[in-house]
Amino acid sequence: MLLPRFATLCTGLGLCALAQAAPTQYPLTVENCGSTLTFQQAPSRAVTIGQAGTEMLYAMGLSDRLVGTSLWFNDVLGRYKTENDKVPRLADNEPSFEAVIGKRPQLVAVELEWMVGPQGAVGTREQFHELQIPTYLMPSDCEAKDNLVGADGTRLEAFRIDSLYKSVSQLAAIFDVQARGEKLNAELKASLAKSIAMVQNKDLKHTSALFWFSSASLDIDPYVAGHKGIPDFMLNTLGVRNVVQSDEEWPTVGWETIAKANPTFLVIARMDRRRFPADDHEKKLAFLRSDPVTRNMDAVKNNRIIILDAMAMQASLRMFDGLETLATAINGYDLPK
Known part of the structure; x- marks a missing residue:
């Protein structure tokens, strides 16, 4: 499980300085999966297409910025149920393009490129960007991967855990919550080390x-x-x-x-x-x-x-x-x- 108390993590790993992370300087430019995204300010209205991004934003205390979620495989983690109950679910699977833009989002965070991409089930990135709606794709699904080959894409290189940490860091920067992103990544890395240690012998x-x-x-x-x-x-x-x-x-x-x-x-x-x-x-x-x-x-x-x-x-x-x-x-x- 993710460590419940940052104080414990801070003491054990010497990470107390994370709380001093510098604020985002806008306009912020983010290179994301072949697109250049520019943010004049932190988004106040976001839609997620994919449970991974949804729970990532919840973990960084950003549930109040979400105006719609979609594409769920499991029920929300219990610790986020109260927040999740307040966020409209646009669809259990893929939402329609109209449902997403109807929420007037200032960011659409996407877990899987086959949802928003060249052959997106919801739409293409160009369709959203023409409406001045930036789409952030999780690097774990678009870097070193061809999503036009195979039903769910084909890996050109092995998945790298750094791509997941990158999503946390970039979303934290976009929403100006860098300290929360650094804290979350530190917790994830500690959890990974704990699991490895369990089987090392x-x-x-x-x-x-x-x-x-x-x-x-x-x-x-x-x-x-x-x-x-x-x-x-x-x-x-x-x-x-x-x-x-x-x-x-x-x-x-x-x-x-x-x-x-x-x-x-x-x-x-x-x-x-x-x-x-x-x-x-x-x-x-x-x-x-x-x-x-x-x-x-x-x-x-x-x-x-x-x-x-x-x-x-x-x-x-x-x-x-x-x-x-x-x-x-x-x-x-x-x-x-």
Whole structure:
């Protein structure tokens, strides 16, 4: 979990000077995913398309700037429920272009480029920028990634955790809350170090895993995590091998192929959305334990199945909680040598 008290973090890591962060000097220019954004002042009205950005702004105390949210995989974190209840939800999935601009935002923060991009489900960046509405894309989804190849894009390089810290820092600068951004990044880095420490004495050189996000139908190939994306970063960070080698973000892979790879453990997504039947993690579990191919996998027979919130598999604050959950589970397994 993220550290609850900054005072403890400040003492332990010598970060008390963070409170002295300099204020933003406007006009502020931000280079973001191929676009140059200029802000004359901190936005007072923002819309988020993506839960990751929404909870990031909540974590920096910016809920009063949000006039609309959309694209949710899980319910909001409990610590942000009061704030979230006051913010209109434009859509559980992608909102319409009209719904977004109808809120007269001074910033649209976007988690995934396939929502706002060259083939955006909501619209293109040009459509928003023509209306003088800047769109901020999370660097984790647009840097070193081709979102025009594959259903959810293809990684040209492995996901870098610095891209997530960059989002926090840039959004903090845009909203003139740099001290809050630095505090949040320090907490995230401390959480990451804690998870790594939990498994540092575990022999994991023969350990492998598979992340199962969802499936359009339970009787077809599942959407699993590619080997350069966020789940792969999580596994590599803990010293575990991903059995999937595709560069696609979420490729489909047949269960026969997965069973042949025989991962040591499985990680399945829990989500509150219900776009596909397999969004329900209980249906995932029932399938794994009943299908003639999957039920004979070592991970299923030995109940080495870890359930994570879908947002913990995204470039989000929840990824750090997900890493701690993974580390705790792995540390408790009696793993094969």
